[in-house]
Amino acid sequence: MSEHPRLLFFDANNASPREVYAETGNGKIYLSNIDDQDGHVLIFETVNATVSATGNRLFIFLNKNGAYLSVEAGHPSYHDLKTAVQPERKSWFGKMMALKWPVLVTVLVGIFIIAYFIMARVIPAAALKIITTEQEAEIGNSFYRSLMTTEEKDTAATRIVNEFASRLYLSEKYRIRITVIKETEVNAYALPGGNIVLYTGILETMDDPDMLVALLGHEATHINERHSLQSMLSAMSMSLLRSMILSGFGDVGSIVLEHAGTLEQLSYSRKLEREADRKGMELMIRNEVNPVGMKKLMTGLQEANDNLPGIFSFISTHPMSDERIKTADAFAAAHKTATFAPDPELRKLWQQLKARK
Numbered sequence: 001m002s003e004h005p006r007l008l009f010f011d012a013n014n015a016s017p018r019e020v021y022a023e024t025g026n027g028k029i030y031l032s033n034i035d036d037q038d039g040h041v042l043i044f045e046t047v048n049a050t051v052s053a054t055g056n057r058l059f060i061f062l063n064k065n066g067a068y069l070s071v072e073a074g075h076p077s078y079h080d081l082k083t084a085v086q087p088e089r090k091s092w093f094g095k096m097m098a099l100k101w102p103v104l105v106t107v108l109v110g111i112f113i114i115a116y117f118i119m120a121r122v123i124p125a126a127a128l129k130i131i132t133t134e135q136e137a138e139i140g141n142s143f144y145r146s147l148m149t150t151e152e153k154d155t156a157a158t159r160i161v162n163e164f165a166s167r168l169y170l171s172e173k174y175r176i177r178i179t180v181i182k183e184t185e186v187n188a189y190a191l192p193g194g195n196i197v198l199y200t201g202i203l204e205t206m207d208d209p210d211m212l213v214a215l216l217g218h219e220a221t222h223i224n225e226r227h228s229l230q231s232m233l234s235a236m237s238m239s240l241l242r243s244m245i246l247s248g249f250g251d252v253g254s255i256v257l258e259h260a261g262t263l264e265q266l267s268y269s270r271k272l273e274r275e276a277d278r279k280g281m282e283l284m285i286r287n288e289v290n291p292v293g294m295k296k297l298m299t300g301l302q303e304a305n306d307n308l309p310g311i312f313s314f315i316s317t318h319p320m321s322d323e324r325i326k327t328a329d330a331f332a333a334a335h336k337t338a339t340f341a342p343d344p345e346l347r348k349l350w351q352q353l354k355a356r357k
């Protein structure tokens, strides 16, 4: 004999369950005795009830006194009772899938931005704390060696500029070494640990030794403040995130990431550039060189860019905004009364640099 699905009522005061009829409506559950159609009707508020599904059975706890219903799957009232007590509750995943597309996209973009922030900032910042100055120099040197394999060094200029730099205070922690590359492109960059690379193209835009001091001060600050190392760690961490997202979400995810990344990276690098300008000028003061040389350097680069667009890698990473020039100008004005007595050897070396063949 196969049992039909049953609806049993358990009363806390009554040890043996009773089979009942159930009806729902108006936020209530009405129970009546199955043996006696005119029997006593019990009424429970659905707001007081909770539901728990176990196996193929539903338990509906009717009140705080311990009365409950046990409903077998397949019972005609199973669905009515379930939805009366638990109106279409969904899992977080179900809820998310039911959201409109714009909301879903916003949530995904939010997740990407958080992941981006962790990979671009948190991990590199942690790595930055762990990496020692010696390790930093090793990383920078290996980059330097691989970069130099395709470059032609200007030996005479390199010798003169290094002598020029050795007469300046540029760094406390790092040994600053400069390499001049024979290249018309207007470019300069700093590598972690102490290497500065200048292209002859950028030297051509200068007509004053103070401008070279300004450039060296700016680049040395990128090294002193570990900006170069930060950018490198950030780039490494980002490429890792990019491959993670590519494998997980495909091209759409990586495009979203790219846009979030570009915007954030832009404001981040601007912050570093402002710091390099400011601390670069502080180094100029320390070397008793007039910081107005920074403004001269910037306007010189801007003019050269207007005349020769297209060969300006330095401008693309160092946009000469009016704001930067104004800031440099204000810094120089604030230090107008300071006495400037740059090492006279600097001018001699500068003349040698300009006169070299």
Ligand SMILES: [Zn+2]
Residues within 6 Å of the ligand: 218, 222, 273, 276, 318
């Ligand atoms: Zn810079």
